[in-house]
Amino acid sequence: MNLLASLKHHQDLLWILVMRNIKIRYKNSSLGFLWTLLSPILLIVIYKVFLSILRFKIDLPVLVIGIMGWNFLSMCMGDSLYAVLGNANMVKKSAFPRIVLPLSMVLANLVNFLLFLVVVCFYLLILHVVSGLALPGVTLIALPLIIVTQLALCLGVSLISSSLNVYFRDMEHIQGIVMMAWFFMTPVIYPVSQVTSKFGSSFQILFFLNPMTGLVSAYRAILLNLPFPSVGLLALSAFSAWIILLVGLRLFDKLQVRFADVL
Amino acid sequence: MDDVVIKVSGLSKSFNLNRRGALTFKGMALDCVNQLRGKTDPSRLLWALKNISFEVKQGEVLGLIGANGAGKSTLLGLLAGTMAPSTGLITTRGSISSLLELGAGFHPDLTGKENIFLAGATMGLSRRQMSDRLDAIVDFAGLAAFIDQPVKHYSSGMYVRLGFAVAVEVNPDILLIDEVLAVGDAAFQRKCMKRMEEFRRLKKTMLIISHDLNAIQAVSTRILFLDGGEVKGDGAPSEIVDAYESFWRRKNSTEFQREWGTREVLLETVEFQNDANQTTDKFEWGHPLTARIHYRAAQRIENPVFGFAISDSAGRIVYGNNTQIENFSIPSIEGVGEIRLTFPQLNLARGTYLFSFSVHSADHQINYHRLDHAFPIAVESSRRFEGLCHMPCVWDSSLEIP
Numbered sequence: 222m223n224l225l226a227s228l229k230h231h232q233d234l235l236w237i238l239v240m241r242n243i244k245i246r247y248k249n250s251s252l253g254f255l256w257t258l259l260s261p262i263l264l265i266v267i268y269k270v271f272l273s274i275l276r277f278k279i280d281l282p283v284l285v286i287g288i289m290g291w292n293f294l295s296m297c298m299g300d301s302l303y304a305v306l307g308n309a310n311m312v313k314k315s316a317f318p319r320i321v322l323p324l325s326m327v328l329a330n331l332v333n334f335l336l337f338l339v340v341v342c343f344y345l346l347i348l349h350v351v352s353g354l355a356l357p358g359v360t361l362i363a364l365p366l367i368i369v370t371q372l373a374l375c376l377g378v379s380l381i382s383s384s385l386n387v388y389f390r391d392m393e394h395i396q397g398i399v400m401m402a403w404f405f406m407t408p409v410i411y412p413v414s415q416v417t418s419k420f421g422s423s424f425q426i427l428f429f430l431n432p433m434t435g436l437v438s439a440y441r442a443i444l445l446n447l448p449f450p451s452v453g454l455l456a457l458s459a460f461s462a463w464i465i466l467l468v469g470l471r472l473f474d475k476l477q478v479r480f481a482d483v484l
Numbered sequence: 485m486d487d488v489v490i491k492v493s494g495l496s497k498s499f500n501l502n503r504r505g506a507l508t509f510k511g512m513a514l515d516c517v518n519q520l521r522g523k524t525d526p527s528r529l530l531w532a533l534k535n536i537s538f539e540v541k542q543g544e545v546l547g548l549i550g551a552n553g554a555g556k557s558t559l560l561g562l563l564a565g566t567m568a569p570s571t572g573l574i575t576t577r578g579s580i581s582s583l584l585e586l587g588a589g590f591h592p593d594l595t596g597k598e599n600i601f602l603a604g605a606t607m608g609l610s611r612r613q614m615s616d617r618l619d620a621i622v623d624f625a626g627l628a629a630f631i632d633q634p635v636k637h638y639s640s641g642m643y644v645r646l647g648f649a650v651a652v653e654v655n656p657d658i659l660l661i662d663e664v665l666a667v668g669d670a671a672f673q674r675k676c677m678k679r680m681e682e683f684r685r686l687k688k689t690m691l692i693i694s695h696d697l698n699a700i701q702a703v704s705t706r707i708l709f710l711d712g713g714e715v716k717g718d719g720a721p722s723e724i725v726d727a728y729e730s731f732w733r734r735k736n737s738t739e740f741q742r743e744w745g746t747r748e749v750l751l752e753t754v755e756f757q758n759d760a761n762q763t764t765d766k767f768e769w770g771h772p773l774t775a776r777i778h779y780r781a782a783q784r785i786e787n788p789v790f791g792f793a794i795s796d797s798a799g800r801i802v803y804g805n806n807t808q809i810e811n812f813s814i815p816s817i818e819g820v821g822e823i824r825l826t827f828p829q830l831n832l833a834r835g836t837y838l839f840s841f842s843v844h845s846a847d848h849q850i851n852y853h854r855l856d857h858a859f860p861i862a863v864e865s866s867r868r869f870e871g872l873c874h875m876p877c878v879w880d881s882s883l884e885i886p
Contacts, residue, residue, distance in 0.1 A: 234605035241602070245593055311589035315582065315606040316565030481567040482499055 224470075227318045234317060238325035242300075243332060257333050261340040264288065279412060282345060282354065286444055287409035289341055290437045293334040294375055298400055300326045301379035302386045302393055309484040319477040320470075323383045327376045334368075345444060355446040367439045374432050374462035380469030384476040387483055407433040413441075413450060429454040432462035488577075489658060489689050490540040490563065495572035497558050497713075498529040532558040534713040535572070543687035545680070547694065547704030547721065549728055554710040556693045560584060560660050563691065578657025578689075581607060583647050583664055592636035596627055596646055599635055603650045617653050624675070625649035645672055652679055659683060662693045677703065701725050730765045733860035737838050740799050740857035749781045749788060749817065749843045749852035754859055756839075767830050769865030769874070775825040777841055779853075784818040787846040792825055795857060797836045802872050808846065831874040834865040 228235065247253040265285055272281055304323040305312065312319065348354040386392040406428075408416065413434070417425055429435050435450070435458020442449045449455065533555045540546050548556045561567045562574060564582035589606065590599045600621055604614035622631050625645040635643060648664055664676065680703055683690060694700040700707065700721070707724035709717035709731075716731065717724045755763050755776045767773050777790065791806030807814060807823075814823075839859035843852045867874065 230608045231605065233610050234602070234608075237598075237602050237605050241591065241594060241598075248593055308589075310591075311606065313561075313566055314584050314589035315603070316580075317606040317608070478568045481561065 224318070224320065224474075228321070228324075231317055231321055235321045235325050235328070238321060239328045239332070242326055242329035246329075257336045258340060261289070261337045265340070265344055277410075279410065282348060282445055283412055283441055284410060285341055285344065286440050287407075287437050289334070289337050290371065290433065290440050291404065291407060291409045292337060293330060293371060294378070294433060295400060295404075296330045296333065297327050297375040297379045298382060298396060300330065301383040302396065304379060304383040305387050305480060306383075306484070312480050312484055319480060320380070320473060323379045323473070324376060326383075327372065327379050330375070331368075331372060341444070357444055358446045360443045360446070360449070363439070364443050367436060367443065370432075370459050370462050371436050373466040374436070377462070377466035377469035380473040381465075384473045384480075387476065387480055403431070403433065406431050408437055413438045417450070425454060426457065429457045430461055432458045432465065434458055436462070487542045488539045489542045490577075490691075491573075491575045492539070492563075493537045493573050495533055495536045495559075495562065495574060496531060496570050497533040497555075497562060497567065498531050498570045501528045501530050532713050533562070536713075536715055537572075538708065538715065538718060540689055540691070542689055543684070543705075545684055545690045545692065545703055545705045547692050547700040547707040548710060549694070549697065549700060549707060549725070550710035550716075551732075555713040556710055557584065557662055558713075559710070560662050560691060560693060564660050576658060579607070579654075580658045580660065581651045581654045581656035582660035582662075583651040584660070584662045590635050590643065590647070593634055595634055596622075596631040596638070599646070600650055603647075604654060607654055607656075609654060617655075621646075621649045621653045624653060624679075626672070641669065641672070648676060652683075656688070658689045658691070660691045663695065664692075697725050697728070726766060729862065730860075733765065733836055733862060736797075736836075737857055737860040740795075740838060742856040743854065743858070744856075745843075745851045745853035747853055748783065748850075749779055749785055751841050751843060751853045751855055752778045752780050752820075754778070754839070754841055754855075756859070756861060765860060766862045766864065769832065769834065769863060769867050770829050773827045773830045773861075775839065775841075775859075777823045777825065778820065779817065779823065779843065780820045781817045784816055785852070786816045788814055788817055788843050788852065789846055789848075790814070790823050790825075791842045791844070793840040793842075793856075794832070795838045795840065796872055797838070799838070799857065802832065802837065804840075806842075830863060831876075832863045832865075833869065833872050833874065834863055835872070836860055836862050 243254070247256055250256060252259065265281070268284060268288075269281055271277075272279070272284070301323055304326045305319065308322050311317075312322075345354060345356075349356055382392055382396055416428055420428075429450070435455045438450050439455060439458075441447060532553075536555075536559070548559065550556050558567070560582065561584060562569055563576065564580060564584060566584065589603070591602065594602065597618070600618060601611060601614050604617075605611075622628050625642075625648070627642060627646060627649075630638065630642065635646070638646070644664065648661075651659065651661070677699075680690065680692075684703075684705075690703075692700060692703065704721045706719065707717070707721045708715060709724050709728050711731070717727045755778075756765055756767075757774045757776065758764055758767060759772045775792070781788075789806050789808045791804065791808075793804030794802045796802055837860070838857040839861065840854070840856040841859070842854040842856075844850060844854075845852070
C-alpha cells in the first residue's frame with residue numbers, strides 16, 4: 222500500500238517516463254512511432270514467405286500470436302538491463318520511488334504489445350474474410366485478464382533483472398542464455414499440442430509451470446477460437462506469473478536502497 | 485523545538501570499495517551473496533560520514549565546507565534522499581528540492597522544457613503545477629531561445645542554469661545546493677545570490693556546499709565544517725571559516741615540517757598570542773605577536789641558545805635570529821620552563837608563514853631539538869608594499885617647494 226501511495230504521488234513522473242521511453246526508442250528514425258505498427262506487419266510478411274518455403278509444421282496465425290506474446294517478454298527483458306543503469310543520472314540526483322524506472326519501461330512495451338495485437342487482429346480479420354478463419358468467441362472477454370497477467374510477469378522479471386544488473390553486470394550475459402532456453406521451453410514456434418500429445422501429465426504440469434506456456438496458449442485459444450487447455454494448467458501458469466511479480470517486488474525493494482551508492 | 489526542520493542523529497554512511505577485487509569464482513560468489521545481503525568485509529568499507537549529528541532550524545542558511553572527500557556531497561545526497569544512511573536517522577519537515585553536483589538528473593535527448601517537467605515530476609509535482617512555473621523557470625534560466633532544444637546541445641553553463649532555475653522555482657521549504665556558486669557567469673551568479681537572499685527573507689531553509697569561502701561566508705547564517713566524515717566545527721560563519729583556514733594551514737605545513745635533535749631539551753609546545761593575550765594563529769599587520777615556547781630539559785643544560793626562523797609558504801626564510809645573536813643569555817635550564825619571543829609590530833606582508841624553533845648549544849655543535857616549519861600563522865594586512873616584509877623607513881626630500 223505504501224508503494225501504491227508513493228506511485229500515485231509520482232504518477233506524472235511515471236507518465237512522463239513512459240512517454241520518454243516510447244519517444245527515445247524511435248528518436249532519429251524518420252518513420253518514428255510508425256515502426257511499432259510496421260515491424261509486426263513486416264514480421265508477418267516475412268514468416269509468411271519463409272513458412273511457405275520451409276514447409277514448417279505450424280500455422281502462420283498460431284506462430285504470429287506466439288511471437289506476439291514472446292515479443293512483449295523479450296523486449297521487456299532486453300530493456301530491463303538498462304532500466305536503472307541507464308538512468309544513473311536521475312537515480313543519483315533525485316529522490317523518487319525507483320520502481321517507476323522499470324515500471325515505466327514495461328508500460329512503454331505494453332503500448333508496443335497492444336499495437337502488435339491490433340495488427341494481429343487486422344491480420345486475423347483479413348484471414349476471416351479471405352479464407353473463412355473462425356472469429357474469436359465470447360472468451361474474448363478474458364483477454365484483458367491474460368494481458369494483465371503477462372504484464373505482471375513482465376514487470377516481475379524486469380524488476381529482477383534491472384536491479385540485479387546494477388550490482389552484477391554479468392546479468393547481461395546470463396540473461397541471453399536464459400532467454401534462449403526460455404524461448405524453446407515456450408510454445409512459440411511449435412503448437413502446445415506437440416508437447417502435450419507426446420508426454421505424460423506430470424510433464425504437462427512442468428510445462429505449464431512456465432508462465433509463458435499458459436499465456437501463449439491462452440492468447441491462441443482466445444484469438445483463434447480454439448479449445449482452451451485445462452483450467453488447472455492455465456491457473457498454474459497464471460499463479461507462477463504472479464509469484465514472479467511478488468519475488469521481483471521484494472528483491473527490487475531490497476536492492477534499490479543502495480542503487481545510488483553503486484551507480 | 486518545533487522550528488527544527490532537519491534533524492540528523494548518529495548519521496553514518498559507508499561505501500564499499502574495490503568490488504572489482506574479487507577475481508576468483510569463490511570470491512565472486514561470496515561477493516554476490518554479501519552484496520545482496522548488504523554485508524561486507526569492514527576493511528573494504530569507506531566511511532564517508534562518521535556518526536554525525538546536528539539540527540537545522542527553519543530559516544537557517546547552513547554552509548558546508550571541507551576538503552574534497554570530506555563527506556559534504558554524501559551528506560547532501562542523504563538529506564535529499566537519493567541515498568540511504570548506513571546507520572543513524574534523518575528527519576526532515578517540508579518539501580525538499582535539491583541541486584546535487586552539476587545539473588539535475590536531466591536526460592540528454594529530451595528538450596529543456598521536457599526536462600523541466602521531468603525534474604518537477606521526480607519531486608512529485610504535477611504537470612499543472614509545473615506548467616504554472618514554466619515561464620518563471622525559463623525566464624530565470626534565461627533560456628527562452630533554447631528551451632525546445634535537447635539539453636545535450638546545451639553548454640555546461642546553460643545546463644547548470646536550468647538545474648538551478650528548476651530547483652529554486654519549485655518553491656521548496658528546504659533547498660539543498662551543491663557547489664553552484666562557482667559555476668555560471670558573473671551575471672547568473674548575481675542572480676543566484678539575489679534569489680538566495682529572497683529565500684532567506686522568506687524564512688526558507690538552505691544547505692549550501694561551496695569551496696568559495698568568501699561567498700559561503702556571505703550567504704550563510706551558520707557553517708558546518710566537515711573533515712574525514714566528521715564535524716570539525718559548527719557555528720558562526722566567520723568563526724568557522726577561520727578555524728577551517730587555520731586547520732588547513734596546519735595540515736599543509738606538515739609537508740615542510742621536520743623534527744630532529746638529541747632531545748636533551750624538548751620544545752614541547754609553542755603558543756602564539758595576540759595583543760589581547762588570546763591564543764590564535766591569525767594576526768594583523770603592525771600588531772604585536774608573542775610566541776610562548778614551553779620547553780622541558782631532562783637534565784641541567786648550560787648556556788642553551790633558543791632560535792627561530794620565519795619562512796614563507798614556499799619554505800624560503802624571511803627572517804630569523806636567536807638568543808645568542810640578540811645577547812639574551814640563559815646561563816642554564818633544567819626541568820620545565822617558558823621562553824617568550826615578542827614582535828612589538830609584526831611587519832610581514834599578507835600571507836601564510838611558517839615558524840621554526842630550535843634549541844641548541846652555544847657552540848652550535850649540539851642540536852637539542854629543532855622543529856622546522858612546524859607552526860603556521862596567517863597575517864592579514866591592509867598595508868600594501870612590495871616583498872614579504874615591511875621595513876621601517878622614511879621618505880624625505882630636499883627639493884625646494886615653490
